Amino acid sequence: MTTDFVVVGGGIGGAVLAELLGRGGKQVVVLERSSAPPPGVRPEILWPRTMEVLFSLGPREVWELEAVLPLRGVEFHDGRRIVPLITADLLRDAGVQPFSTNPNQTRESLLRLGSFELRRGVEAIAILKEKGRIAGVRIRDTATREEGEIEAHYTVGDDGTQSLVRKACGIDMQTREFPMDFVCFECAWPAAVPAATARFWLNAERRTSGIAGLAIVPLPNARGAGLVPLLSRVFDATPSAEASWSRFCAADPTVREVIRDRRLPHDFVRVRRTEGRAHS
Numbered sequence: 001m002t003t004d005f006v007v008v009g010g011g012i013g014g015a016v017l018a019e020l021l022g023r024g025g026k027q028v029v030v031l032e033r034s035s036a037p038p039p040g041v042r043p044e045i046l047w048p049r050t051m052e053v054l055f056s057l058g059p060r061e062v063w064e065l066e067a068v069l070p071l072r073g074v075e076f077h078d079g080r081r082i083v084p085l086i087t088a089d090l091l092r093d094a095g096v097q098p099f100s101t102n103p104n105q106t107r108e109s110l111l112r113l114g115s116f117e118l119r120r121g122v123e124a125i126a127i128l129k130e131k132g133r134i135a136g137v138r139i140r141d142t143a144t145r146e147e148g149e150i151e152a153h154y155t156v157g158d159d160g161t162q163s164l165v166r167k168a169c170g171i172d173m174q175t176r177e178f179p180m181d182f183v184c185f186e187c188a189w190p191a192a193v194p195a196a197t198a199r200f201w202l203n204a205e206r207r208t209s210g211i212a213g214l215a216i217v218p219l220p221n222a223r224g225a226g227l228v229p230l231l232s233r234v235f236d237a238t239p240s241a242e243a244s245w246s247r248f249c250a251a252d253p254t255v256r257e258v259i260r261d262r263r264l265p266h267d268f269v270r271v272r273r274t275e276g277r278a279h280s
């Protein structure tokens with residue numbers, strides 16, 4: 001087929017661009033390799049510029065039903081007391097309103113907007129070139145392995161850190177590993193933590209255990225997204241990490257309420273940044 005734009009990757013960047021181009025009258029095809037949203041939730045904070053774009057694409061009330069929640073502040077528990085790290089007054093004085101979100105939900109809402117054609121479970125495997133210019137992509141259905149081609153006037157790469165499109169354009173990017181893994185989970189919002197306020201508990205044994213602590217970030221409908229930042233070695237030294245984790249949970253009743261009987265690390269969804277990130 002031939003189209004105006006083929007966007008490789010249905011992340012937040014690709015989906016927003018495709019929607020704006022579609023609303024501008026362009027014919028757009030989005031290729032997204034994953035056939036379904038990733039399992040589980042992870043926390044994400046979105047800043048005012050991002051929210052302006054999201055609210056320009058759909059009414060704020062609709063986004064707030066399921067996907068985003070205005071954040072009132074951030075608290076920090078240092079093992080002895082709660083320190084208000086970012087207060088509602090501070091945010092108001094700075095004129096900044098961050099929103100917390102479950103990114104999987106936000107991406108799904110964007111992919112459903114509908115001003116473009118979404119091809120799910122389809123990946124770009126090579127670039128088509130014509131007279132030295134990129135003229136589309138070779139594609140493969142991830143389930144059937146069937147291959148085909150999409151010719152496009154413009155080919156957009158929003159296909160992540162190791163972008164096939166970027167590499168085909170000859171643009172090099174050095175990356176380095178992010179030093180920590182995150183394990184994530186969804187929880188009911190605990191009564192002891194103020195609504196719409198993120199909380200981080202620091203682990204006193206973080207240096208020896210490799211487990212930094214626990215963060216919970218509020219989501220709509222009295223839910224929360226939890227995150228435990230930890231060193232990868234925790235996955236290999238499970239028994240000692242488990243003992244340290246148990247002591248950390250036992251020290252605070254709210255942590256116990258949030259974690260319940262989940263065992264670290266295997267009862268959590270591991271969110272890795274294995275592909276690395278750019279130096280700058």
Ligand SMILES: Cc1cc2nc3c(=O)[nH]c(=O)nc-3n(C[C@H](O)[C@H](O)[C@H](O)COP(=O)(O)OP(=O)(O)OC[C@H]3O[C@@H](n4cnc5c(N)ncnc54)[C@H](O)[C@@H]3O)c2cc1C
Pocket residue numbers: 008009010011012013014015031032033034042043044045046047103122123124125158159160161164182271272273
């Ligand atoms: C643990 C974690 C926490 C984060 N926290 C925050 C935060 O709090 N606030 C914030 O603003 N940002 C945060 N980020 C960063 C944010 O998630 C990214 O900046 C953003 O998702 C990048 O969006 P993107 O659309 O450019 O690319 P991506 O989200 O990387 O999307 C790329 C898409 O392309 C698809 N794809 C890849 N290759 C192909 C191919 N060959 N063919 C078809 N599809 C392909 C992938 O499946 C993926 O869906 C966080 C990231 C991580 C990993």
